[in-house]
Amino acid sequence: DGHGNMIPAQKNGKPIPLIGITGTGGAGKSSLTDELIRRFLTEFEEVNIAVISIDPSKIRTGGALLGDRIRMNSIDTDRVYMRSLATRASNRTTSEAIKG
Secondary structure (H helix, E strand, O other): OOOOOOOHHHHOOOOOOOOOOOOOOOOOHHHHHHHHHHHHHHHOOOOOEEEEEEEOEOOOOOOEOOOHHHHOOOOOOOOEEEEEEEOOOOOOOOOOOOOO
């Protein structure tokens, strides 16, 4: 049917909630995300969570910070998928790997 790669909720037309968190470095984005994950996992046993973390690359070295995983304690479960992406350009807010 051409929908083999879709998750079941998409196939059924069920909306998938999306939460975006942005802010300056040190504002507490990772801590807030970790707390939200912890609460969702505790309150909703049937919920699986995906976290897409996008970090700007450093101007001088071209490397990315990607320290979010270190500060998140609630992601160590099969119910949470986390993917960290570097923008690879200090002036971009999203990675070119993200199509859409």
